[in-house]
Amino acid sequence: MAGNVELLSSVLAGAKAEGRAALVGYLPAGFPTVDGGVRAVTAMIEGGCDVVEVGLPHSDPVLDGPVIQTADDIALRGGVKIVDVIRTVGEAHAATGAPVLCMTYWNPVDAYGVERFAADLAAAGGAGCILPDLPVEESEVWRKAAEEHGLATVFVVAPSSRDERLAKITAAGTGFVYAASLMGVTGTRESVGREAQDLVARTRATTDLPVCVGLGVSNAEQAAEVAQFADGVIVGSAFVKRLLAHEGDLEAGLAGVRELAGELAKGVRA
Amino acid sequence: MSSDFFIPDPEGRIPSAQGYFGAFGGKFIPEALVAAVDEVAEEYEKAKADPAFAAELNDLMVNYTGRPSALTEVPRFAEHAGGARIFLKREDLNHTGSHKINNVLGQALLTKRMGKTRVIAETGAGQHGVATATACALFGLECTIYMGEIDTERQALNVARMRMLGAEVIAVKSGSRTLKDAINEAFRDWVANVDRTHYLFGTVAGPHPFPALVRDFHRVIGVEARRQLLERAGRLPDAAVACVGGGSNAIGLFHAFLPDEDVRLIGCEPGGHGVETGEHAATLTEGTPGILHGSRSYVLQDEDGQITEPYSISAGLDYPGIGPEHSYLKDVGRAEYRAVTDDAAMQALRLLSQTEGIIPAIESAHALAGALEVGRELGKDGLILVNLSGRGDKDMDTAARYFGLYDAPADDAVEADDTDATDTALGAHQEGTK
Numbered sequence: 001m002a003g004n005v006e007l008l009s010s011v012l013a014g015a016k017a018e019g020r021a022a023l024v025g026y027l028p029a030g031f032p033t034v035d036g037g038v039r040a041v042t043a044m045i046e047g048g049c050d051v052v053e054v055g056l057p058h059s060d061p062v063l064d065g066p067v068i069q070t071a072d073d074i075a076l077r078g079g080v081k082i083v084d085v086i087r088t089v090g091e092a093h094a095a096t097g098a099p100v101l102c103m104t105y106w107n108p109v110d111a112y113g114v115e116r117f118a119a120d121l122a123a124a125g126g127a128g129c130i131l132p133d134l135p136v137e138e139s140e141v142w143r144k145a146a147e148e149h150g151l152a153t154v155f156v157v158a159p160s161s162r163d164e165r166l167a168k169i170t171a172a173g174t175g176f177v178y179a180a181s182l183m184g185v186t187g188t189r190e191s192v193g194r195e196a197q198d199l200v201a202r203t204r205a206t207t208d209l210p211v212c213v214g215l216g217v218s219n220a221e222q223a224a225e226v227a228q229f230a231d232g233v234i235v236g237s238a239f240v241k242r243l244l245a246h247e248g249d250l251e252a253g254l255a256g257v258r259e260l261a262g263e264l265a266k267g268v269r270a
Numbered sequence: 271m272s273s274d275f276f277i278p279d280p281e282g283r284i285p286s287a288q289g290y291f292g293a294f295g296g297k298f299i300p301e302a303l304v305a306a307v308d309e310v311a312e313e314y315e316k317a318k319a320d321p322a323f324a325a326e327l328n329d330l331m332v333n334y335t336g337r338p339s340a341l342t343e344v345p346r347f348a349e350h351a352g353g354a355r356i357f358l359k360r361e362d363l364n365h366t367g368s369h370k371i372n373n374v375l376g377q378a379l380l381t382k383r384m385g386k387t388r389v390i391a392e393t394g395a396g397q398h399g400v401a402t403a404t405a406c407a408l409f410g411l412e413c414t415i416y417m418g419e420i421d422t423e424r425q426a427l428n429v430a431r432m433r434m435l436g437a438e439v440i441a442v443k444s445g446s447r448t449l450k451d452a453i454n455e456a457f458r459d460w461v462a463n464v465d466r467t468h469y470l471f472g473t474v475a476g477p478h479p480f481p482a483l484v485r486d487f488h489r490v491i492g493v494e495a496r497r498q499l500l501e502r503a504g505r506l507p508d509a510a511v512a513c514v515g516g517g518s519n520a521i522g523l524f525h526a527f528l529p530d531e532d533v534r535l536i537g538c539e540p541g542g543h544g545v546e547t548g549e550h551a552a553t554l555t556e557g558t559p560g561i562l563h564g565s566r567s568y569v570l571q572d573e574d575g576q577i578t579e580p581y582s583i584s585a586g587l588d589y590p591g592i593g594p595e596h597s598y599l600k601d602v603g604r605a606e607y608r609a610v611t612d613d614a615a616m617q618a619l620r621l622l623s624q625t626e627g628i629i630p631a632i633e634s635a636h637a638l639a640g641a642l643e644v645g646r647e648l649g650k651d652g653l654i655l656v657n658l659s660g661r662g663d664k665d666m667d668t669a670a671r672y673f674g675l676y677d678a679p680a681d682d683a684v685e686a687d688d689t690d691a692t693d694t695a696l697g698a699h700q701e702g703t704k
Binding site for chain 1: 288296297298299300301302304305306444445450451454457458461462463464465558560561562563569571572573574575576577578
């Protein structure tokens with residue numbers, strides 16, 4: 001069974017046709033539990049996300065700030081495995097029909113087996129992968145497997161990426177380009193700087209792929225701001241915070257997730 | 271002699287341009303760090319071609335570090351090694367008390383060349399942190415050291431040394447609150463502050479070019495020792511032995527001997543309570559290839575690629591990864607690696623102290639314990655070179671508890687009489703010269 005790279009592209013194109021940015025939500029699998037995580041990811045979509053990313057919790061999340069680190073710790077202590085992550089992708093997609101990507105550090109994919117991971121993710125209905133610590137130079141084996149299985153390979157670009165590097169990265173990527181709004185790890189920020197707008201412009205100069213902006217966006221106001229210049233707005237830590245705020249009360253947490261997705265969905269349509 | 275303290279690999283064959291030693295190495299880093307890591311590689315290539323860089327570093331090595339370090343024969347210690355002759359390369363006599371200063375001075379000069387004003391570094395429990403804080407004081411650089419919270423509590427003295435030198439010490443509260451997590455946090459800082467900050471990585475791991483760059487700054491250890499031993503013993507050693515955590519002092523010793531195929535290169539990994547207990551940090555003995563902290567190498571991990579918690583009495587060796595060149599040397603069969611338990615290392619520490627008047631670091635004591643084994647295997651005609659990578663002052667509290675050396679009628683003394691209780695009290699997280 002082929003993955004859903006085309007679904008991802010058509011959903012992003014659909015948002016564009018409506019004259020708005022797409023809303024992309026992130027939550028780690030297994031948080032607060034595997035089943036609770038499936039419901040939380042589904043709630044993001046029901047609340048208004050067009051696309052979701054399911055994080056694969058890692059013991060050493062060097063690109064994540066304290067909020068996602070905390071969620072990863074909870075998920076790993078709960079015993080989440082790679083098969084549970086893939087199941088989360090599959091169930092969230094089956095329940096909603098939305099494109100669901102996996103976001104993961106490279107070592108778990110390497111350990112699980114590149115071909116096996118791509119095959120299992122595609123079979124579950126996954127749309128692709130974001131691999132933030134796999135630079136384009138090391139990505140050939142993955143890209144071959146992803147292409148074979150109909151999965152997108154979403155690369156991250158950063159404000160420090162020089163123009164010639166941006167061209168090299170976007171030429172290798174599929175689905176969309178993840179533009180990091182700032183130099184730093186994941187987490188909510190007071191504001192999203194001008195750096196993001198410059199990066200989107202420089203990235204667009206190299207590719208026709210949609211460019212979605214992540215890192216630091218947490219509320220409708222910021223989402224509206226970013227939606228002015230990007231094809232998509234990516235929100236992660238703010239969703240995790242909603243669940244953490246209601247630790248022990250999943251229903252309240254899920255309501256918080258739906259509520260935030262709804263606010264952000266209005267933001268990208270503002 | 272002073273012109274050849276900085277001696278980059280003359281062969282220049284490995285790593286490859288992409289930073290690979292065979293199947294190991296590479297550059298697995300976020301896009302946000304690519305420009306900075308490339309800048310380090312470019313600046314290092316320029317520095318290697320610049321005689322002024324070598325001259326400045328050589329001057330520091332002679333007049334600040336105190337190189338060349340001595341080579342000391344230890345006959346009374348060697349009586350316990352089947353009669354083989356044993357020589358120690360005395361990196362413990364360097365300024366700051368370990369081999370770490372070799373790499374730190376080189377990278378501090380690179381930092382200046384890159385025009386960066388701030389340095390960050392990880393430390394297991396202080397050796398690399400103290401060396402880095404020292405170089406930053408010397409060159410007027412802002413300095414932040416990341417150290418696992420457990421280590422800052424247990425190694426308060428080294429925290430004070432770093433602060434006395436003007437460094438900021440940040441206790442890392444994430445993950446297992448030890449060395450691995452200190453590296454994670456340093457990477458997070460680097461991503462956010464890369465414009466003005468150099469990450470002065472402390473071992474021969476990490477993304478390319480760090481494994482090659484750190485190795486080159488430590489090559490002097492083996493180059494000196496090889497020459498000194500030829501002068502003193504009239505021949506090359508049968509074995510060169512070093513401890514391995516991340517592997518910097520070992521690669522520094524081994525590298526000059528790579529072409530000498532009759533010289534066995536033996537790395538001693540932290541066997542903790544014994545590899546059969548699962549409580550160890552013997553990455554090459556028990557690990558599998560994976561990616562940790564920016565490069566492919568052997569890693570202690572589960573089947574899902576989650577990094578598992580290591581254990582060693584020595585925090586400097588208490589690391590679930592290893593430099594990629596060691597993985598390469600293991601797989602091609604040029605170097606061999608064996609696990610040495612906490613107990614064997616502590617016995618070797620006491621033995622060297624009481625037979626030769628030299629108190630080694632617990633890390634280096636792993637190499638000494640390995641040398642005792644190798645000596646018995648080689649027999650009377652054996653000749654062994656051991657890298658004494660650091661001095662043991664920092665480990666006296668651990669050693670005193672382990673051997674029950676304190677007079678105080680406190681709980682400590684009671685604990686020290688009970689071997690099991692002592693082991694538990696020592697825990698996983700002591701001082702390091704990885």
